[in-house]
Amino acid sequence: MATFSSTSNSYLMAAIVLFVGLFMANLDITGAQSVGVCYGMLGNNLPSKPEVIALYKSHNIKRMRLYDPNPEALQALRGSNIEVMLGVPNSELQSIANPSNANEWVRRNVLSYWPSVRFRYIAVGNEVSPVSGGTASLAKFILPAITNVYNALRSARLQDQIKVSTAIDMTLIGNSYPPSKGSFRGDVKSYLNPIIGHLQYAKAPLLANIYTYFSYAGNPRDISLPYALFTSPSVVAWDGSRGYQNLFDAMLDALYAALENLGSHGAALEVVVSESGWPSAGGFGTSLDNARTYYTNIVRHVKGGTPKKPGRAIETYLFAMFDENQKQPELEKHFGVFSPNKQPKYPLNFGGERMWDVSDGYNHSVSLKSDI
Template structure:
């Protein structure tokens, strides 16, 4: 009887592990970015309740906001925690600063399900507002990674950085994707570091901005996931622009030494006001189709669900330029702008 019981217990443990692996690898569950640059937004505890009521199981925040971290405790919502760009130099300067940051913002919250630490957001040598941080990203990455590892959390929390698709020099056809030559010196060491630590690259992907930058050559339906698709050189069919941009990023990452580096789409969305194609209906079409299409994988990564985070939970009326104030999918009241399901 004891042998049968032991085998039964072992079988149940194995089944539980398989279920956990299945749940974790099925990353089609789309998360939502929670920014706070707006007036009259709900409190962090109300925000966490709103996530739970709508079955949103993943969140991205952009700084270690203590009330938000407190509200997330015990919620089982998985979190991307951001290191603000303004903190990069201090964390890059010595290991002790990174250790303190991890202690204060990660280890002090044992009931929060940290998934990734995003060390910097959209730092680029091409942008005047972020170029001053370029030299600090990789050393800050290393120091935060070392601090996470020393805390015994290296198997649970991956350390990465978030980049924008403006770093691509070639994006069409997607198989020819490559980073600009003037950013390779910055990006390639970061990608090799991610490859060595088993972390994904976080990428902010916005077909909206690609479309408004080239409406003559990009079909709006292609950007909104509602077209029949196009055949690109090489004979590959792309149903939507999101897949094409993501695959161009994959090709560029592979060319930079990241053959096994996965990409997590850390932001994507469509504004509901601010331009002729920024409407509530187009925002609804984009985000509801994004949730559905993220389950399928791209032509370059077929059958592999895409871990994706919609930008954003709420409109943020303190952001600039004006178009960036209108990406919210919920109103401050907690009511959705339009029907959307995360089930």
């Protein structure tokens, strides 16, 4: 039997303490990095691009969604260590559906800045739907545009570092209650199936904009405000053995179920929540207090998981960095977590200590219909 001297024991204990410390530190970093913030620019009173990047850094916001390749913003991001979700705007989808145009777009907007800008995702289009009057004509360009951008990145051997996807909204879901019965609308499945197949092949997540606010505002009779704001003291809706204490989890799990219902290629996909927020003014159910409650709770909550996928951090991007006074309708002007003068609207903790969701589990249920 081997024996250890006291000195060896000391080294062993030091090594164990160091390993545990590094492991716990890594947990903190992983938790802190699960929340990013979307940087919209539709305001005539916003800080300069370098000031905005400095604001992200000073508040330890490590991820950003950028809706278009703004050269001044990309230049300011150099060396910042902020991970970026870069958008191909809907207005450019038809052009990017041409392979040579996509190659040039990637060269100009990605390769010219990589690796000093840490691109994490390319979001090809935002909330394009084949059945929405505003974007229906663009739907046919999404898959070729995604494929072309992916191929351009693969040519540069970056397909494993930068993932290419598209951001959908929840209007593509036809049935969402109970979450386990989630399914896409029948008239969008032929649009989504090849996109989901490509994402699985490329090992890329699906991006989804998930707003409990719009579900609540559209159906306040059946959806309670606490359920939408993460403040319900107990389970609101049961789905078999799974209890849902907040609407965000129910919506995300309905999306996961809808992906599974598309077949094996959908079941394997991860989902990144590419937008989520609550307006502080401009519509039903809006107030500074409600918005503060929502943002504070979602930052804490996404460190964990959902009833369907417990214990897994949900990569989430808050919408949005600033109130943007040039957006319409009025409601859209009030989603900022900062004011244009760079002052925080809410006391959010984007990093630092790991904040655990210590809700009281799923011990009690309330009889309340919770369609989403």
